[in-house]
Amino acid sequence: MKTEDSFYIGYITKTRGLKGEVQAYFEYDEPEELELDTIFVEINGKLVPFFTSAVKMQANKTAYLYLEDITTIDQAAQLVKKSIYLPNSKKPQRNADEFRYTDLEGFIVHDANHGELGEIIAIHEYPQQLVAVVAYQFREIMFPLNNDFIDEIDEEAGILHVNLPDGLLDVYLGS
Structure with missing residues (x-):
């Protein structure tokens, strides 16, 4: 299988136990929907x-x-930090009307006080929340994607x- 015929879902983080078990971390939005x-x-x-x-x-x-x-810890250790993929045919289908915060990448951000800030160049997923990264005045600024800030x-x-x-922008601009 070629990389273009598949989609990235995450990577193997570490071994577990002595019988070849591995832990995988999923960067895919809804790992419970994946057929593994x-x-x-x-x-x-x-x-x-x-x-x-x-x-x-x-x-x-x-x-x-x-x-x-993979039946030993030594065999499993060789897979640590390796990327995991699934075939495109196993990619879960989303409803056309389903929208997620991760779909905001590429959107232009307009702040009520500062006007246009720029394009969202990345969405980082942290355990507590999603964070947007925006290129603004030749710097990267970050802010949480939550209902308190989104109008x-x-x-x-x-x-x-x-x-x-x-004051949020001041943190990044040093003013």
Whole structure:
């Protein structure tokens, strides 16, 4: 399988126990929707298939996986920090009208006090919240994506209207 025929879901973070179990961290939004009977691990630039014999999903976007033919901690250790992919055919389909905060990447941010700030260049997902990264005055500024700061999302125009707290921009601009 080639990388363009698959989609990235996360990576293997560490081994667990002595019998080859590994922990995987999912960067995919909803890992519980993924079909993990076969995963593809990127090893030396190639996607190598592994059949899973057991999957234990955790609440923090991680899972414990037993992979067939990986039966020792030494074998499992060789997979640590390797990226995990699934075939495009296994990508869960979303409803057309379903919108997520992660869809805001590429939107232009307009603040009620400072006007246009710039384009959202990335969305970082932290355990407590999602954070938008915006290129503003040749610097990156960050702010949480939550209902307290968001006034309106104009999906058609690609504009996010926010009302950021006083002083937030000053932290980044040093003023």
